[in-house]
Amino acid sequence: xxxxxxxxxxxxxxxMVRRLLEAAGYHVREAxxxxxxxxxxxxxxxxxxxxxxxxxxxxxxECLVRLRxxxxxxxxxxxxxxxxxxxxxxxxxLASGANEYVMKxxxxxxxxxxxxLAGAA
Amino acid sequence: MTPGxxxxxxxxxxxRTGRRLDTSVPERTAARLGIVARREGYxxxxxxxxxxxxxEAERLAWPVVEGLTAFERGFxxxxxxxxxxxxxxxxxxxxxxxxxxxxxxxxxxxxxxDPYSLAILTQEAAAMGGDLQVEIYASDLxxxxxxxxxxxxxxxxEIQKGLSARQMIDHFxxxxxxxxxxxxxxxxxxWRRVNLFSDTLGSMRFDxxxxxxxxxQTATHLRPTAVVNLAMSLAEEGFLVLGRGEGEGEADLAPxxxxxxxxxxxxxxxxxxxxxxx
Numbered sequence: 001x002x003x004x005x006x007x008x009x010x011x012x013x014x015x016m017v018r019r020l021l022e023a024a025g026y027h028v029r030e031a032x033x034x035x036x037x038x039x040x041x042x043x044x045x046x047x048x049x050x051x052x053x054x055x056x057x058x059x060x061x062e063c064l065v066r067l068r069x070x071x072x073x074x075x076x077x078x079x080x081x082x083x084x085x086x087x088x089x090x091x092x093x094l095a096s097g098a099n100e101y102v103m104k105x106x107x108x109x110x111x112x113x114x115x116x117l118a119g120a121a
Numbered sequence: 122m123t124p125g126x127x128x129x130x131x132x133x134x135x136x137r138t139g140r141r142l143d144t145s146v147p148e149r150t151a152a153r154l155g156i157v158a159r160r161e162g163y164x165x166x167x168x169x170x171x172x173x174x175x176x177e178a179e180r181l182a183w184p185v186v187e188g189l190t191a192f193e194r195g196f197x198x199x200x201x202x203x204x205x206x207x208x209x210x211x212x213x214x215x216x217x218x219x220x221x222x223x224x225x226x227x228x229x230x231x232x233x234x235d236p237y238s239l240a241i242l243t244q245e246a247a248a249m250g251g252d253l254q255v256e257i258y259a260s261d262l263x264x265x266x267x268x269x270x271x272x273x274x275x276x277x278x279e280i281q282k283g284l285s286a287r288q289m290i291d292h293f294x295x296x297x298x299x300x301x302x303x304x305x306x307x308x309x310x311x312w313r314r315v316n317l318f319s320d321t322l323g324s325m326r327f328d329x330x331x332x333x334x335x336x337x338q339t340a341t342h343l344r345p346t347a348v349v350n351l352a353m354s355l356a357e358e359g360f361l362v363l364g365r366g367e368g369e370g371e372a373d374l375a376p377x378x379x380x381x382x383x384x385x386x387x388x389x390x391x392x393x394x395x396x397x398x399x
Contacts, residue, residue, distance in 0.1 A: 085277075085295055086295075087290040087294065087295065090286055090289070090290050091290055093286075094286060094287060098286075100285065100286055101286035102281065102286075103277060103281060105277075106278075106281060107278065109282065110278065110281045110282060113195070113281070113282055113283060114281070117285050
């Protein structure tokens, strides 16, 4: 079974995304901030990471940069999920190693499409 | 909606456009009519239908038909087919055309996702060094749909369906109410209202015609006409792109069009096809 880590400080968003991904066949873990997400990756690298931008302790961008430097950190497919819709920020996320970017709010169809585009469907 | 009301609007769509309205989910038809009712100044669908049956029948006919037959599409739909178009068909046509632009027609273009997708693929090919000049013509039945598509503004949800984030930020910019296609993209597309069953694009012939979603909705007795009209619009060495699976087992495609081995949903004009013989 493919594994996914959902990193978002909103329990509601984590629950919604968990349901969508479990329906898509993923085993899902959760993290409420970037630091805990990074720790979870060091413990067991997931196949897919859905990463919020604005989180306490460590934001998503810093988490992504650090993740990509970890042993095996280049492997996971990372999809940013954020309310940020500034093209400059989206470009920064992609340049920092994100495979795709989803703007919140989104629905099942959009997430499925992004998983497909990122090769994680 | 009552069965009689559903039959009324379905018959209207068939008469005006040749398309069969799928009324299997009455709630969906009612929701679409609700949008038309608000736009036309009626309090609810019942009031709209009453006016359609009586005093305002002629004025309301087209707004109702347009509202019920509009296509809802995403960008880059059938990505495999579009990749075949971008990697095989367009380079081939560019070679055939030499210095002349490849002329493309997107029929029944709805909100514009198909023509904008083709424009993006063309720009991406050019950015990678491909020498590809195109002229894109797009048409739809709906005047309102064309007005909207010409502006190239897509909602937060629409813009995220089918486009990668890279394509989104490279070819669109955020505006009030959504994301707007860059002017370089909008300038590539010329819009026109065309009813596939009663209008033509004159003597224009196209190297590539994209017409997805129309044939499955077309009344059976009108399909041969639709196919002939599409084939007539193709240049001698032109290609037609249908939606995935739309041409399979479709006897109406012969003798005008030939399936191409190894290419999904892409058909060539039969060199032996002469419209006068049909």
